[in-house]
Amino acid sequence: MSYRLLDVRSVTGETGAPCLLPISDAGITGLRAALAEYRVVFLRDQPVTPVELLALTRRLGPRCHVPHASPRLDGYPGILEVVDKGRSGNPRNVGGNWHIDMPFLQQPPAQSILLAKEVPAPGGDTQWAGLTPTCDALHDFLLDQAIWSGRSGFTCRYRWNPDAVAIRDNRCTQHCAIDDNGAGGRVMHRIPVEKERDA
Numbered sequence: 719m720s721y722r723l724l725d726v727r728s729v730t731g732e733t734g735a736p737c738l739l740p741i742s743d744a745g746i747t748g749l750r751a752a753l754a755e756y757r758v759v760f761l762r763d764q765p766v767t768p769v770e771l772l773a774l775t776r777r778l779g780p781r782c783h784v785p786h787a788s789p790r791l792d793g794y795p796g797i798l799e800v801v802d803k804g805r806s807g808n809p810r811n812v813g814g815n816w817h818i819d820m821p822f823l824q825q826p827p828a829q830s831i832l833l834a835k836e837v838p839a840p841g842g843d844t845q846w847a848g849l850t851p852t853c854d855a856l857h858d859f860l861l862d863q864a865i866w867s868g869r870s871g872f873t874c875r876y877r878w879n880p881d882a883v884a885i886r887d888n889r890c891t892q893h894c895a896i897d898d899n900g901a902g903g904r905v906m907h908r909i910p911v912e913k914e915r916d917a
Contacts, residue, residue: 782910813895827910838902
């Protein structure tokens with residue numbers, strides 16, 4: 719499907735879509751529409767600076783204040799740095815359980831922006847699950863008393879590359895980091911968005 723100034727192709731039937739062109743100011747409306755439809759939008763090869771990443775955040779909505787969370791990027795307290803050193807430096811898989819971002823907040827972020835800075839080769843993928851189609855299918859199952867085994871369209875596994883950006887709706891998706899990167903680590907920059915800015 720095409721959105722204004724964005725070329726969007728579905729990764730699965732329900733969850734995840736990569737945008738193939740860089741985001742411009744005029745493309746924000748299209749980005750919002752794609753995010754509403756797919757819940758996770760991916761942008762590859764976006765060598766953005768921290769200033770540009772914060773500017774993208776401001777166009778989507780106000781940044782969520784997180785009093786205690788991951789370490790901040792030096793010089794940019796609005797950008798959280800998520801570091802997974804792999805098995806060589808950290809015995810546990812950071813983000814390896816299904817979760818939403820920052821559920822401990824009274825109002826968890828509406829959206830979250832994640833920029834890959836360092837990724838292992840191979841491994842380090844992230845998997846997302848769309849909660850809305852899952853709940854809809856479960857509702858249908860309970861009404862119809864039919865057998866429901868899940869559909870692959872509810873999930874999306876994304877292979878990171880450096881400078882890839884994922885923007886997700888934190889209210890209706892969960893995600894987990896796949897524990898397949900062995901000794902390789904990854905560094906991600908994350909900005910939680912408090913609420914959607916009015917279009």
